[in-house]
Amino acid sequence: MRFQRYRPRMLMVAALLGVASLMTTAVGAQAAVPTVGGEDDGADCAVPSPGNPGGNAKLPDPFTRIDGTRVTTKDDWRCRRSEIKKLAETYVYGEKHGAPQSVSGSVSRTGISVNVSDQGKSAGFSASVQLPSGSGPFPAVVVFGGFGADTATILASGAAVINYDPLAVGKEGTPRNNKQGAYYSLYGSSSSTGLLMAWAWGVSRIIDVIEQSDGSVLDAGATGVTGCSRYGKGAFVTGAFDQRIALTMPIESGTAGAPIFRGIPGESGSQPLSSAYSEQPWFGDAFNPYTGNPNGLPVDTHEIIGMVAPRGLFLMENPHIDWLGARSGSVAALGGAEVYKALGAGANISYWSDIQDGTHCAVRSEWKAPLQQSIQKFLLNTGSAPGVFRVSAGKSGDLGQWRDWQTPELTG
Structure with a gap:
């Protein structure tokens, strides 16, 4: 891993990249907290076959459907999101199996047990729980892997911490033709689904169990997810693929996380796509042909x-470690923020890479206040979302260089 250290400067995105409209949205009227629905609210949408994906050095237009028409209303986004979901499953992560035939388990003040049966097979796993002071029921943040997240601030903000071991659901260190863990016990060790999607599936099953509980300990309608490094990748995918998650907070997720795939080859020192594909089975098997051709x-x-929009999203990145691809991450955040803006929820996304300490997965003072604000807004329904972009001068991307589309004014 290479390190690049320099004196970071604080620059607001509006001044740095000329996106004043984004900042106006962020500091203006606050969007309402999105209603938490089902795991996939667009499951009934008819998604056409993508056919030959072709090639484009620019970022795909999020507002153009597979059939070439553009969305025109906010309601249109529901089924356009389903198209993006299908494309991401088909070409990047692998399929996320839907709700299993049977999910059972228990929720206590110290832990959650999950038992799943599907297609004649069964598997189970568990997670520990830490509660804040008070009587509950509490909102909760699922913390991947037990490190990198500011659990003290999460608890002090009034949210419980669910300590989730994703390796029990999708084990690292296994070959692609012999994947292990609860997910693969159900769907086969040679499943083409990668670990990130398997991990996301595990969090969804935890939420299933919380929904089935009596609600005395945890609030099923107020769940967040976070994690750092490889677990930041998992948190990112988890929040995108389960619409019951009210707040997604990936930390230093690097390649296979938030940074745009198209930007990685041109960002000096960032982990190559081929390296991330081969290091662990994080990506789905179908991503292999694109490791050298993200276009x-x-x-x-x-x-x-x-896909997360309009739900709460707080992206945290580290510009001091080139391997993490923070410049490509800033472009992803700016591009995704256009969807938030179109949906009238510009304040619901925040991004922060302007940090002093370059230590990987450190708890940072710069992130404490926006973390608290995000939990209060999206999990406790009080206060205002931070709605802030703070981009490191050394790792700032220019969305204008990456797109040939404009953001529509969606009606409705």
Whole structure:
């Protein structure tokens, strides 16, 4: 891993990249907290076959459907999101199996047990719980892997912490033809679904169990997710693919996380796509042909961010470590913010890479206040979202260089 250290400067995105409209939205009227619905509210949408994805060096237009027409209303986004979901599953992450035939388990003040049966097979896993002071029921943040997240601030803000071990659901260190963990016990060790999507599936099953509980400990309608590094990748994918998650907070997610795939080859020192593909089975198997040709993908991560919209999103990145691709991450955030803006929810996305300490997965003072604000807004329904973009001068991307489309004014 290479390190690049320099004196960071604080620059607001409006001044740096000329996106004053984004900043106006962020500091203006606050969007309402989105209503938490089902795991996939667009499951009934008819999604056409993507056909030959072709190639485009620019970021795909998130507002143009597979059939070439553009969305014109906010209601249109529901089924356009389903198209992006299908493209991401087909070309990037692999399929996320839907709700299993049976999910059962228990929720206590110290832990959650999950038992799943599907297609004649069964698997189970568990997670520990830490509660804040008070009597509850509490909102909760699922913390991937037990490190990198500011759990003290999460608890002090009034949210519980669910300590989730994703390796119990999708184990690292396994070959692609012999994947292990609860997900693969159900759907086969040779499943083409990558670990990130398997991890996301595990969080969805935890939410299933919370929904089935009596609601005395945890509030099923107020769940967040966070994690750092490889677990930041998992948190990113999890929040995109389960619309019950009210707040998504990936930290230093790097390649296979938030940074745009198209930007990685041109960002010096960033982890190559081929390296991320081979390091662990994070990506789905179908991503292999695109490790050297990301321009051939019909989807990119700014659209995965768009899948989260209009729900709460706080992206945290580290510009001091080149390997993490923070410049490509800033472009993804700016592109995804266009979806938020079009949906009238510009304040619901925040991005912060302007930090002093370059230590990987450190708890940072700069992120504490926006973290608290995000939890209060999206999990406790009080106060205002931070709605802020703070981009490091050394790792600032220019969305204008990456798009040939404009953001529509969606009606409705």
